[in-house]
Amino acid sequence: MKREKKRLIRIVVAFVLFAVSMVLYKLTPLRSVAAVGEGWNVTDYRFYLYAIPFIAAYLIAGYDVIVKAAKNLVSGRLLDENFLMVVATFGAIALLDLPEACGVMLFYQVGELFQRYAVGKSRRSIAALMDIRPDVARVVKDGEEVLLSPEEVEVGDVLVVRAGERVPVDAVLIEGSCDFDVSSLTGESVPQSASSGDGVLSGSIDVNGEVRLRALKKYEDSTVRKILDLVENAAAKKAKAENFITKFARYYTPVVVAAALLIAILPPIFLGEWGEWIKRALTFLVVSCPCALVISVPLSFFGGIGGASKKGILVKGGAALERLAEVDVFLFDKTGTITEGRFSVVEVYPADKAKDILAAAYIAEGASNHPIARSVVEYASPVSREGYEVKEIAGRGVKAVRGEEVILVGNAALMEEEGVAFDSRQGLGSVLYVARGGKYLGCVTVSDAPKDNAKEVIASLKKEGCRTVLLTGDRKGAAEAVARTVGVDEWVAELLPQDKAAWVEKLLSEEKKGGAVCFVGDGINDAPVLAMADVGISMGGVGSDAAIEASDVVLMKDDLSAIIEGRKIAAKTMRIVRENIFVALGVKVAVLLLTALGVTSAFAMWLAVFADVGVAMLAILNAMRTLR
Amino acid sequence: MKKVYELTDLCCASCAAEIERDVKKLEGVAACNVNFIMQKMTLEISEGADEKSVVKAVTKAVRRVEPDCELVEK
Numbered sequence: 001m002k003r004e005k006k007r008l009i010r011i012v013v014a015f016v017l018f019a020v021s022m023v024l025y026k027l028t029p030l031r032s033v034a035a036v037g038e039g040w041n042v043t044d045y046r047f048y049l050y051a052i053p054f055i056a057a058y059l060i061a062g063y064d065v066i067v068k069a070a071k072n073l074v075s076g077r078l079l080d081e082n083f084l085m086v087v088a089t090f091g092a093i094a095l096l097d098l099p100e101a102c103g104v105m106l107f108y109q110v111g112e113l114f115q116r117y118a119v120g121k122s123r124r125s126i127a128a129l130m131d132i133r134p135d136v137a138r139v140v141k142d143g144e145e146v147l148l149s150p151e152e153v154e155v156g157d158v159l160v161v162r163a164g165e166r167v168p169v170d171a172v173l174i175e176g177s178c179d180f181d182v183s184s185l186t187g188e189s190v191p192q193s194a195s196s197g198d199g200v201l202s203g204s205i206d207v208n209g210e211v212r213l214r215a216l217k218k219y220e221d222s223t224v225r226k227i228l229d230l231v232e233n234a235a236a237k238k239a240k241a242e243n244f245i246t247k248f249a250r251y252y253t254p255v256v257v258a259a260a261l262l263i264a265i266l267p268p269i270f271l272g273e274w275g276e277w278i279k280r281a282l283t284f285l286v287v288s289c290p291c292a293l294v295i296s297v298p299l300s301f302f303g304g305i306g307g308a309s310k311k312g313i314l315v316k317g318g319a320a321l322e323r324l325a326e327v328d329v330f331l332f333d334k335t336g337t338i339t340e341g342r343f344s345v346v347e348v349y350p351a352d353k354a355k356d357i358l359a360a361a362y363i364a365e366g367a368s369n370h371p372i373a374r375s376v377v378e379y380a381s382p383v384s385r386e387g388y389e390v391k392e393i394a395g396r397g398v399k400a401v402r403g404e405e406v407i408l409v410g411n412a413a414l415m416e417e418e419g420v421a422f423d424s425r426q427g428l429g430s431v432l433y434v435a436r437g438g439k440y441l442g443c444v445t446v447s448d449a450p451k452d453n454a455k456e457v458i459a460s461l462k463k464e465g466c467r468t469v470l471l472t473g474d475r476k477g478a479a480e481a482v483a484r485t486v487g488v489d490e491w492v493a494e495l496l497p498q499d500k501a502a503w504v505e506k507l508l509s510e511e512k513k514g515g516a517v518c519f520v521g522d523g524i525n526d527a528p529v530l531a532m533a534d535v536g537i538s539m540g541g542v543g544s545d546a547a548i549e550a551s552d553v554v555l556m557k558d559d560l561s562a563i564i565e566g567r568k569i570a571a572k573t574m575r576i577v578r579e580n581i582f583v584a585l586g587v588k589v590a591v592l593l594l595t596a597l598g599v600t601s602a603f604a605m606w607l608a609v610f611a612d613v614g615v616a617m618l619a620i621l622n623a624m625r626t627l628r
Numbered sequence: 629m630k631k632v633y634e635l636t637d638l639c640c641a642s643c644a645a646e647i648e649r650d651v652k653k654l655e656g657v658a659a660c661n662v663n664f665i666m667q668k669m670t671l672e673i674s675e676g677a678d679e680k681s682v683v684k685a686v687t688k689a690v691r692r693v694e695p696d697c698e699l700v701e702k
Contacts, residue, residue, distance in 0.1 A: 003637075068695060071695045075692050077692070077693070081640065081642075122665075123665050123666070123667070246642075246645045249642050249645070289642075290642050291640050291641060291642050294640075294641040294642040294645060295640075295641035295642075295664070298641065298664060298665060299641075299665060302665045
């Protein structure tokens with residue numbers, strides 16, 4: 001910061017001196033001297049009245065550039081920006097065009113200062129987005145609170161977290177209750193309330209009230225560390241656009257410098273006017289820095305990644321973001337991805353009264369741990385189960401007996417075996433028939449229902465021209481029912497994990513250039529497929545290490561609509577990247593052409609400085625739009 | 629072995645790319661990634677290489693591109 005201030009003061013001083021020199025030059029008889037003949041006579045004392053203030057301003061503004069250029073000259077880096085700038089301005093001085101030399105150096109420094117400020121600011125705002133690192137941990141040791149760094153917390157330690165503080169490691173709440181702000185982890189803005197026994201993710205902020213927690217993991221294994229690793233190392237995987245631009249930059253400068261040499265030498269051999277052509281060549285040097293390009297592209301990607309992480313979408317690098325924007329085939333896992341991943345009662349078809357059938361089902365299923373049974377128990381209102389003896393009949397259902405009274409809950413086979421007359425029913429998922437005392441009460445259909453917004457998300461992807469395919473290991477009936485409900489284009493059922501991989505491979509091989517295949521799964525048993533697809537999206541947080549390792553995008557929230565959101569961010573980022581490349585290149589090429597043709601010769605160097613630093617500024621500002 | 633440095637006063641993005649390129653070529657460097665936005669260099673020193681001399685060579689390479697740049701280990 002101090003450095004910046006010093007720089008600013010220097011620039012202001014140089015600017016004042018420059019302005020005074022300009023006034024002296026324009027408004028005093030010096031001007032008329034300059035206008036006489038072909039310039040200055042160096043032996044004339046008036047030349048020094050003109051030159052010294054300009055040279056002083058030039059040196060104040062640019063001495064550090066000159067020092068760096070000298071260092072670069074020694075180490076042989078002749079294509080460095082500082083060196084080229086010095087060559088250009090020394091050239092102008094040699095042509096005795098001092099206002100130009102001084103002004104260009106000054107303008108260049110102002111631009112650099114702005115650029116530095118803007119980059120610093122955008123860096124900080126991106127970094128702030130990712131600032132989820134807990135600072136300290138309050139650990140209770142021998143009844144006393146000790147402040148430790150999160151890295152020092154051991155599994156099993158008791159932690160105290162007060163309002164406004166972050167939970168340092170993944171932990172379970174053991175005392176008290178409060179609301180936790182998890183927005184920086186999942187993008188979910190509604191605080192989550194937690195009480196004794198609830199698990200709490202590291203990085204959550206305690207909104208109200210003091211609680212005690214027991215550490216479940218060490219810091220390096222905790223969620224917050226994983227997210228930080230993921231996002232901070234994101235830039236390691238560079239996007240095609242980034243690689244293109246760094247490669248381009250390597251050739252751009254030498255080519256422009258070579259062009260400058262040609263312009264300085266060739267035309268004047270035939271046409272004369274050495275001074276004019278050399279000036280044009282010097283102008284080329286000013287435009288030869290590739291910084292605007294090189295800075296704006298990774299900054300845009302980083303902004304996009306930061307913006308996505310704010311919404312609970314963790315993207316592993318620019319490359320992943322770039323591919324996400326290209327995806328035109330979406331493959332979905334079924335259970336836990338398109339569906340809730342747990343069974344629930346969809347419909348009750350009573351023969352007589354709904355209350356009777358649910359009460360009977362509750363009695364029979366009350367003690368079972370089977371997921372289907374649990375869903376019925378959750379759905380029905382509790383009744384007394386006293387005196388009933390429950391027997392599970394494998395592959396059929398359950399039988400509850402109290403004295404003479406028998407309750408049967410199970411599939412059609414059970415009803416047939418027990419000789420109960422029933423209405424057979426086809427439904428989504430599993431059908432449970434219920435009978436009490438030999439009398440058929442009706443049936444309940446239970447299934448793993450699609451998520452609420454699954455249909456909308458699929459529809460919106462289809463509207464964007466994406467092909468959607470459901471891949472599942474589940475049986476045909478269940479797959480078809482879900483596929484119909486959510487409206488995917490195709491579905492394939494009864495796939496073993498290796499079959500899924502084969503499918504992904506097939507679709508990858510069919511993929512045209514410019515498109516990409518995305519697999520969306522919960523990451524529990526589809527890590528290989530996630531890794532294989534162009535873009536692997538795993539849903540539901542940072543639960544499994546294998547899933548994080550394998551996927552390119554991790555959705556912290558178990559919400560399909562984040563896919564749409566992520567795609568929007570990716571598309572916007574790519575648009576901004578393209579804009580930046582186009583504008584930066586376009587302006588530079590235009591300035592080079594205008595300069596070569598001599599159209600702008602009166603203010604060529606000024607324009608060139610704008611093409612250099614001004615465009616970089618524009619590109620940085622544009623890149624920051626990715627954050628919004 | 630992995631080391632993370634903060635690069636202070638790293639002011640130009642193409643210089644960052646150049647540093648990364650140069651450092652990668654050094655003997656004893658298994659991998660290097662310069663993140664201009666985080667102003668961070670992640671350096672991986674090859675197994676068996678002398679850490680001190682590698683770090684010295686890396687510092688020299690960085691200085692060649694950015695004379696004012698400091699490497700602060702994190």
